[in-house]
Amino acid sequence: METSPGLDLSRWREAPHGVGYRRLTIALAGLRQLWRTRFFRLLLAAAWFGGSLIAAGGFVFSQSIATGGWLETLAAKIGPRAEAVVATAGAVVALYPDTCVHGVFTVLFWAHSFLGFWISLLALTSLVPSLITRDRSSHALVVYLSRPLTSSDYLLGKLGTIVGVLLLVWTGPLLLGWLLSMLFATDRDFVVYSFGPLLRALAFNGIATVVLAAIALGVSAAGRSARITVLLWICLWTVFSAMALQPRAPAWVTRMSYTHNLGQVRQEVFQLDRALGAASAELPLLDRNLKDSLARAGRKAESTDFGGALAALGAFVVGASLVFLRRLRPE
Amino acid sequence: MPPSPSSPPSPTLPAGRPAADFIIETDRLGKTYGAHAALADVTLQVPRGTVGLLGPNGAGKSTFIKCLLNLEVPTSGTARVLGRDIRQDARASRERIGYSPERDCHIAGLAGCEYVTYCGQLSGMPMRLARQRAHEILDLVGMGQERYRPVDTYSTGMKQRVKLAQALVHDPDVVFLDEPTNGLDPSGREHILALVGSLWRELGISVVMCSHLLRDIERVCDRVIIIGHGRLLEHDTIANLKNRHRRVVEIAPAGAREPFAAALRATGAGVVVLPNGRLRVESTSESVEWILQLMQAHRLPPAEIVANPDALHELFLKSIADHHGNEPRS
Secondary structure (H helix, E strand, O other): OOEOOOOOOEOOOOOOOOHHHHHHHHHHHHHHHHHOOHHHHHHHHHHHHHHHHHHHHHHHHHHHHOOOOHHHHHHHHHOHHHHHHHHHHHHHHHHOHHHHHHHHHHHHHHHHHHHHHHHHHHHHHHHHHHHOHHHHHOOHHHHHHOOOOOHHHHHHHHHHHHHHHHHHHHHHHHHHHHHHHHHOOOOHHHHHHHHHHHHHHHHHHHHHHHHHHHHHHHHHHHOOOHHHHHHHHHHHHHHHHHHHHOOOOOHHHHOOOHHHHHHHHHHHHHOHHHHHHHHHHHOOOOOHHHHHHHHHHHHHOOOOOHHHHHHHHHHHHHHHHHHHHHHOOOO | OOOOOOOOOOOOOOOOOOOOOEEEEEEEEEEEEOOEEEEEEEEEEEEOOEEEEEOOOOOOHHHHHHHHOOOOOOOEEEEEEOOEEOOOOOOHHHOOEEEEOOOOOOOOOOEHHHHHHHHHHHOOOOHHHHHHHHHHHHHHOOOOHHHHOEHHHOOHHHHHHHHHHHHHOOOOOEEEEEOOOOOOOHHHHHHHHHHHHHHHHHHOOEEEEEOOOHHHHHHHOOEEEEEEOOEEEEEEEHHHHHHHOOEEEEEEEOOOOHHHHHHHHHOOOEEEEOOOOOEEEEEOOOOOHHHHHHHHHOOOOOEEEEEOOOHHHHHHHHHHHHHHOOOOOO
């Protein structure tokens, strides 16, 4: 930095950072603006509480095979029947770790995917109106596009903000919950057999992130006022979901709901049906009613339209991106 | 249109400045919206310095700037800014360019200093450096504590200042200013014009200033481009343009003006007494030496002599009228 003798101004002659840095700047600025809103901080607290619930669930489960562990001590205090139940459960887990650990963590992550998904939707509802709409109404696109940035860089920067939101409210708590529960696990089997469900949970999280981010960007760019954007977003979310819930709705109607499509993808990716079916078929000491219930629940959790749902989600992503790029012109 | 050889001398450029001869080079640049040609066959080469962009409303000035910045895609022709093709090197061509648009453009929710820092980062500056330079630039454009308030709450004048600050924060080699003094009070206008004028003189930052205020252009710029109906009408240094114009001198005598007027009329020059008491003289000579000699010969009292006082204004009107095939209003 040198100083001009006349104007009291330092000079900047270094090579500028690359385009990756500029996209990251856009993404982080979006996150900083969101952090200033109380609602977003509240959602973050709820999301990380959900993550801590995974950790707590995993911890309690891992204590089932710990000799002299917290669960065994508690059962002993309650009485001999509880002690026997815990001992039996511990024995089953020790004998069938693949079925039990895999199944329990599949259920845990599957349940968390609902929490993460709904918190993400709420976060995006609060974020979407301001994401692009505010830039459009204040003609900020000129500020961005008159710099060494293209529409694609702007798109990727905003996408980064949405991905950041989803990482903070969904992926982060999921990973933290799993890590904490593994930290207190009493056996290596917990790490080994919970890893598969974790990867499946992350896969679904990744698919949902791409889809939600693209739709959020498209919706955000569609309207110039926040009110229109919120209405469009709520319409896409609730109206089409309600239509998809109709029992006799044709396939093309149900596929218009991205929440329904993501639900189908969730069923396929988590493979809850297989986990429950395996538990029903392999685990001993379960009475017939429980076995039947598990099998029924497994059948209910089967994906019925995975291919169609995935194709519809792909169409959503392409359509939303086209809307975004078409609308993204300096005015 | 090649530049005139009588361009003003360049200041010593800071180390690291690119040695491109021209800041703008266009070849038959055009932009059409349907059947309407907003810009047609604009071919010019603009050397470094301070350039004024003149033209009536809807002449294509802003379209010209937007095409150079890639905010509008040209429909024909080519353009290079700082030696870089605007289409082939889209990103790189804007690395060393600053732009202060005419209309309000800001990022809502950010305080003035945050906004300028953010703009610096968008141009690739590291965060700390961008923040430091943002404060320096905001000082320079005359922003005080209001820099900590959200930009949305700024008055028009403050928005003008912050627009100029964001255009300068990354130390560009050329800055495009679209009506930079709009909405400023007289002292603010003086401040900004002085700053714009010193950008080239002291820092070597070329300025392309678009303004309706001809006096602002005349005061700050050493070169003028006149655009009308999307076409390039004039491009030359202000000095050359004034010399090409009919010679007009305004004289404000310190004493009685009648002896002045009589002496001048006796030489055959056209003399008009203006309402403000000045004498407007149409001369055939390029210099005012003959008037000084006349004053000495007739022992006339001292007088203030202003050569070509409204030359740019008249030239502007003439260029526009010539394009329409009409006589200029004067």
